[in-house]
Amino acid sequence: MLRRDPRTATGNLLIEVRCRIRAADAVRIVYICGDMGIEVGGRKGAATHVRETCRALRHAGHEVLLLAAAVGDTRGVETEYRTVDPPTSRLMGADGRYLLLNRRMARVLERVYHEFQPEAVYERYSLYQTAGQGFCQWYGLPRILEVNTLLADEQRHRIRLHFLAKRTECQLWRAERAIVCVSTELKQRMIAQAGLDESRMAGFEVAPVSINTDEFHPGMLPADLRRLGLPDKKVAGYMGTLTAWHGVDIFFEVARIARDRGLPFVIAAFGGEPERVARLRERVAKENLNGHLYFLGSVPHSDVPSYLAAMDVCLIPDTQDWSSPTKFFEFAAMEKPIVAARRPSVEEVMGNGPPTGLLFERGHAQGMVDAIMRFLDDPVFARQTGRAARQRVVAHYSWPCNVRRILWLFAAQGSKPANEALARLDAPAMAAEERP
Secondary structure, three states: OEEOOOOOOOOHHHHHHHHHHOOOOOOEEEEEEOOOOOOOOOOOHHHHHHHHHHHHHHHOOOEEEEEEOOOOOHHHOOOEEEEEOOOOOHHHHHHHHHHHHHHHHHHHHHHHHHHHOOOEEEEEOOOOOOHHHHHHHHHOOOEEEEEOOOHHHHOOOOOOOHHHHHHHHHHHHHOOOEEEEOOHHHHHHHHHHHOOOHHHOOEEEEOOOOEOOOOOOOOOOOOOHHHHOOOOOEEEEEEOOOOHHHOOOHHHHHHHHHHHHOOOEEEEEEOOOHHHHHHHHHHHHHOOOOOOEEEOOOOOHHHHHHHHHOOOEEEEOOOOOOOOOHHHHHHHHOOOOEEEEOOHHHHHHHOOOOOOOEEEOOOOHHHHHHHHHHHHHOHHHHHHHHHHHHHHHHHHOEHHHHHHHHHHHHHHOOOHHHHHHHHHOOHHHHHHOOOO
């Protein structure tokens, strides 16, 4: 079913008027997010990335229409959107639901073509979602596929037809002319898995998750963490989901070391579903770590900068080899000293210049403790590291950088409006920009 934004009473008429008065070099872009697990109005990092991509493109003067399988809280969705109703029957299994969603997406895209008259398509890769690719091939539209992870393998525990999901994944990637992925490690794995020939593509760019450096900045007024029950100690903080691959279990051993050695910091972890938070709090009490380790639950995205501002050190306990360490960019934009598990994706975004954080070996609690204490014992070094991290993010991972990259990929596929917009944004500077 095609649902209109309830805030837009005039529907197609408003879109038509906007299309007529748009700037000459504006591009009409359809953004597709067919992942039923991403509520674009929600608090997950993936949802934030969808919203921020749309916002950045709109801020640059382009028109964006978002097609999403799950919207959730619409208050945080500022972009014009359409909902493509996902199937809900559990009897179909995850494979069946995504396959049926793909058919529904194809029907909605046909309507959108006549209503919105798109000039380009940007899609976040989702399982079995081939409708967007077929749509662009039929109408000759430039398209970019953003790949954030190896979904067929990552979702293996949820799907029944792994062989079909993986085959569809590889076929989709091989037919793309332009791909954006979030790390060099992921790019290499995609090439190996699908046998991609980069020379036949318009572009295959590595573009980690970006950050709004105006929203996340070191001048933010810090929240009062004592109101949440934290003692008057230094805070080593984490902000993100509490899934196993984020490595939050290491916090228990770190807190135990801090307790036994009388170290002057506590661990404060924000994020996670209420049930998971409750279980972790029970474990904290059982292991007698109260007063040393706090699981404080999820906070609205708009409040995240103020909580980060109150932290003395920010932690990345673990991540996948190929994923984009979203929290690095938020921490770095706040000029916070960062302690992170050594992973290829983390090392890539930290760069080879001045230190932008301290690394410890994955799973090594004492290594995390040593890095935390290095920053706490040397405030000057901590400030220098935080400043270098923000400088790197502003130079390479801000949204203007990503918008230029998107326009370049559209232009490389023959989009005249994108080429004109890129010229306005100083394309020679983009071409000469040093890759991070």
